[in-house]
Amino acid sequence: MRIPCPLCGPRDRREFAYQGAAVMLDRPAPDAGDAAWDDYLHNRANPCGETRDLWFHEAGCGAWLVVTRDTATHEVTGAELAETVASS
């Protein structure tokens, strides 16, 4: 498995650490209410197909990435800097 780091180019999976679903970037407002925060903290989709995850390029450039991959085919279709995603 290789991940196309936007800074470093395609790199081996061993350089990366997995964090979890990229919904972590969509932090609710402080006053969004218990339901929104409960959902944000505890509930995750388990898709068969495309999923977006946060990966840390720990043995490379040190950037956090949002990686798009397919849980059914294991195909990695893209990666972008989490800072770009979070600010868009």
Place this chain on the structure above:
Amino acid sequence: MSVANLVVLSPCDGLLPGTIGAVSITETTPGRITAILPFKGQDDAVSVALKSALGVGFPAPGRSQAVGDVRTLWVGRGEALLMGADCPDLPGAACVDQSDAWATVEITGTPVEEVLARLVPVDLRAATFDPGHTARTLLGHMTASVTRTGASAFEIMVFRSMAETLVENLAHAASAVAARS
């Protein structure tokens, strides 16, 4: 022991130089090393300030720049090392002296790509990795900075505490390549 009795030793003191088969490994002394991390939105200003002070700018990802012995080396997202010169005043960046933090070696010889291919999970062949190209990646289990310095020459930097492991890994890989030739 008083401070007056302390002796300055380089990170690879007693370990290098060495020659295994057609590969030579030597420790190099890049001089003063300063990590430069531009603040948000200051990338261009820092690069311009560096360029006007020393002639080298802030390098693009995966690249290094050099003017004589003064070099800038990309080492991560928003981070570069300035080597071989004192750091100029850069109000737009955090600058940290790391001169004693790195072990720096040069590995040269015709089969150097074969040796590094046993340790580094990046394609370092000349077709994709030119002189001046640099990669932050793994060497064995260590994080390392790998830079091509010539047709058959690479510079490798690891944290100083890993100097012995670096030399052992390189020597082991070089021995294995030499045994097959």
